[in-house]
Amino acid sequence: MSLVPGLGLVRGMALTLRRFFEPKATIRYPEVQADIPPKFRGRLQLLYDEYGTLKCETCFQCAQACPIECIDMGGMDTKGRFHVHWGAAETYGERREESALRRSGRTVPDPAYDHFEGVDVGPVDDILETFDHDPAHLLPILEATQAHYGYLPVGALKRISQVTGTWYAQIYGTASFYGHLRFEPPTVTAQATAISERRPDEAAFLASLGASLTGRPGGDA
Amino acid sequence: MTDATILKTPKGWPAILLPRTAPADATDLDAAMTAGAFSGLRLVMRDLGATGTTAAIGASGLRGRGGAGYPAADKWRSASATEASSRVVVANGYGADPSSVTDRILMERNPFAVIEGLAITAFAIGAAEAIIAVRADATTTIRVLEAAVAAAQDAGLVGNDAFGPGRHLDMTVRTVQGAYLLGEETILLKALEGKRGQPEQRPPHPATRGLRGLPTVVHNVQTLAAIPWIVVNGSEAFAKIGAAECPGTILVQVRGPEASGVAEVPMGTKLRDVAGLAGTPSGARSLKAVLVGGPSGGILPPDALDIPYTFDALKSAGAHIGSGSVIVADDRACIVDLARVLTRYCADEACGKTIPCRIGTRRLSEIGDRLAFGTSRAGDLDLLTDLASDIVGSALCDHERLTTLPLVSGMRYFRAELDEHLERSSCPAGVCHPIAMTAGATH
Ligand SMILES: Cc1cc2nc3c(=O)[nH]c(=O)nc-3n(C[C@H](O)[C@H](O)[C@H](O)COP(=O)(O)O)c2cc1C
Numbered sequence: 001m002s003l004v005p006g007l008g009l010v011r012g013m014a015l016t017l018r019r020f021f022e023p024k025a026t027i028r029y030p031e032v033q034a035d036i037p038p039k040f041r042g043r044l045q046l047l048y049d050e051y052g053t054l055k056c057e058t059c060f061q062c063a064q065a066c067p068i069e070c071i072d073m074g075g076m077d078t079k080g081r082f083h084v085h086w087g088a089a090e091t092y093g094e095r096r097e098e099s100a101l102r103r104s105g106r107t108v109p110d111p112a113y114d115h116f117e118g119v120d121v122g123p124v125d126d127i128l129e130t131f132d133h134d135p136a137h138l139l140p141i142l143e144a145t146q147a148h149y150g151y152l153p154v155g156a157l158k159r160i161s162q163v164t165g166t167w168y169a170q171i172y173g174t175a176s177f178y179g180h181l182r183f184e185p186p187t188v189t190a191q192a193t194a195i196s197e198r199r200p201d202e203a204a205f206l207a208s209l210g211a212s213l214t215g216r217p218g219g220d221a
Numbered sequence: 222m223t224d225a226t227i228l229k230t231p232k233g234w235p236a237i238l239l240p241r242t243a244p245a246d247a248t249d250l251d252a253a254m255t256a257g258a259f260s261g262l263r264l265v266m267r268d269l270g271a272t273g274t275t276a277a278i279g280a281s282g283l284r285g286r287g288g289a290g291y292p293a294a295d296k297w298r299s300a301s302a303t304e305a306s307s308r309v310v311v312a313n314g315y316g317a318d319p320s321s322v323t324d325r326i327l328m329e330r331n332p333f334a335v336i337e338g339l340a341i342t343a344f345a346i347g348a349a350e351a352i353i354a355v356r357a358d359a360t361t362t363i364r365v366l367e368a369a370v371a372a373a374q375d376a377g378l379v380g381n382d383a384f385g386p387g388r389h390l391d392m393t394v395r396t397v398q399g400a401y402l403l404g405e406e407t408i409l410l411k412a413l414e415g416k417r418g419q420p421e422q423r424p425p426h427p428a429t430r431g432l433r434g435l436p437t438v439v440h441n442v443q444t445l446a447a448i449p450w451i452v453v454n455g456s457e458a459f460a461k462i463g464a465a466e467c468p469g470t471i472l473v474q475v476r477g478p479e480a481s482g483v484a485e486v487p488m489g490t491k492l493r494d495v496a497g498l499a500g501t502p503s504g505a506r507s508l509k510a511v512l513v514g515g516p517s518g519g520i521l522p523p524d525a526l527d528i529p530y531t532f533d534a535l536k537s538a539g540a541h542i543g544s545g546s547v548i549v550a551d552d553r554a555c556i557v558d559l560a561r562v563l564t565r566y567c568a569d570e571a572c573g574k575t576i577p578c579r580i581g582t583r584r585l586s587e588i589g590d591r592l593a594f595g596t597s598r599a600g601d602l603d604l605l606t607d608l609a610s611d612i613v614g615s616a617l618c619d620h621e622r623l624t625t626l627p628l629v630s631g632m633r634y635f636r637a638e639l640d641e642h643l644e645r646s647s648c649p650a651g652v653c654h655p656i657a658m659t660a661g662a663t664h
């Protein structure tokens with residue numbers, strides 16, 4: 001209790017007033033976009049729905065996205081089956097459908113799943129054969145796979161995971177680190193363009209260094 | 222930009238790494254052996270022995286040319302002292318800095334020196350496996366190295382029973398690509414193991430626990446190429462060259478107003494003379510700064526140019542030898558813009574493993590952007606100082622620490638120019654946008 005009656009109230013209002021005139025942290029998304037580090041993945045938190053049930057569906061997507069394998073999981077899926085690590089190809093698709101249905105009552109065509117379209121994995125088996133099915137040769141294996149398909153199809157990565165026993169999360173995490181490996185066909189997509197703009201290559205760096213040294217008269221001198 | 226020409230240097234400068242006249246065919250083993258290649262290896266195997274060789278390298282004072290300047294013999298000793306079934310030597314020929322081709326030139330012109338250096342190191346630490354790691358896009362370098370290794374193998378200098386019956390040295394050329402950080406030794410080892418390229422906590426250093434858990438000595442190719450010379454000519458002869466605390470020569474990629482290329486420079490040469498190999502700005506242009514160390518280099522002013530080109534002197538000046546790149550900037554350049562470009566590249570190349578790496582370098586780069594784009598906030602320079610010291614204090618690998626150098630050295634030496642940006646939103650060089658050009662800008 002303050003000795004002067006109402007002082008607390010005045011203090012509170014003063015704080016409000018001060019905050020009112022401080023610069024705003026809010027930006028006008030999407031016109032203005034925050035500069036997010038390319039490796040940023042957001043805060044990890046498991047959420048509960050309004051009935052207190054864990055929202056996690058054991059879909060393994062977070063383990064798949066984590067580039068340094070700090071997330072991996074084992075657990076019961078929505079059919080009560082126990083899974084450790086990345087499940088088999090069919091399981092994944094099955095659970096995806098199921099979740100979509102459960103959420104909205106119908107299947108939702110989602111371009112995000114285009115990547116999961118099947119590919120002929122025969123060539124992957126041949127590549128793995130050449131490298132002795134040895135995960136120590138993961139980089140050359142991925143490079144050969146990309147040389148064959150033009151990119152790294154999810155189906156091919158899953159095949160590598162199944163055959164070599166390497167966690168999918170590790171394969172994906174490795175592949176996503178190296179600039180020359182890509183997950184999209186070489187045809188230009190909005191995503192590929194966005195990625196290359198966020199992560200300038202060596203040539204872009206050299207050009208902007210040259211431009212900076214010459215006072216930027218329209219680029220390198 | 223990354224000029225591969227060899228710059229003319231004063232006559233009296235020693236040529237240890239790059240022969241004065243380029244051989245007609247660098248992969249011709251017979252010609253190279255006539256010129257003395259592999260006589261060091263013979264001496265080591267016949268007379269010096271493993272301990273003698275390590276002692277000789279220790280006495281020569283050879284320090285690693287990869288950037289950190291760690292004494293070579295110390296790495297060898299910790300590798301040999303570690304109990305292991307086998308050991309590995311890796312030649313780091315990645316050449317991370319896209320504006321420097323020093324290592325590539327060395328491997329193309331003098332591949333047998335690198336191979337012999339690798340073999341001597343392997344013999345000294347008891348390694349049976351040697352790997353030369355090169356960038357996958359350096360196709361000429363790869364071709365030369367593969368031919369040279371094959372020739373050395375045919376001659377029995379490396380390969381089965383290279384060090385006597387039952388003592389093999391398996392030597393391979395491995396290509397890596399796809400990230401700036403592959404130059405860092407623990408990351409390079411990760412890539413060679415087919416893993417994601419992120420650094421490891423040290424200790425244990427690779428010399429005690431490296432590739433597949435085996436003690437691994439990683440050396441820059443220049444360090445390796447100096448080793449045969451030391452063995453043949455003696456430690457004292459080497460210790461006399463260059464600076465007392467880091468003897469020998471180093472390859473420098475100099476870019477200046479008149480020329481751009483690679484030069485072999487004795488350690489301890491005045492920075493002014495190193496930069497001067499590519500000419501000094503003349504006429505309407507004046508020398509404004511010298512960028513020393515590559516993308517994460519320090520930006521030094523003209524009056525700092527009397528310091529010697531050594532690991533320690535550059536470090537205390539706020540720069541580093543790094544990739545061996547020395548770039549002259551004349552008065553057209555804006556320090557803020559230059560520091561911003563460099564910091565952004567380094568932040569984008571950071572691996573994302575730790576918080577200083579993932580977030581610290583990014584915040585650093587944003588401060589640079591704010592200065593250049595005229596949106597600075599009060600206290601940005603204090604923030605920069607604090608952030609930089611936090612990053613240096615808590616970083617996992619050197620990349621984050623070095624990423625602070627462009628902005629910190631810019632602030633240390635060009636404070637007035639930073640203040641112009643910060644307080645008056647003006648760029649004295651007339652480079653930064655959208656800041657208005659001010660009087661005095663001449664383009
Ligand atoms: C970001 C970063 C990049 C590096 N790039 C290279 C490089 O391109 N080539 C190299 O030899 N060393 C590079 N290094 C230094 C290596 O980590 C390592 O210290 C060196 O290869 C050891 O060889 P040395 O004993 O001959 O110096 C780099 C270090 C860092 C932190």
Ligand code: SF4
Pocket residue numbers: 040041042044065066067068069070071
């Ligand atoms: S390592 Fe995994 S959990 Fe950590 S930030 Fe990256 S993606 Fe997220």
Ligand code: FES
Pocket residue numbers: 402420570571572573574575578579617618619620621
């Ligand atoms: S660059 Fe990421 S930890 Fe050093």
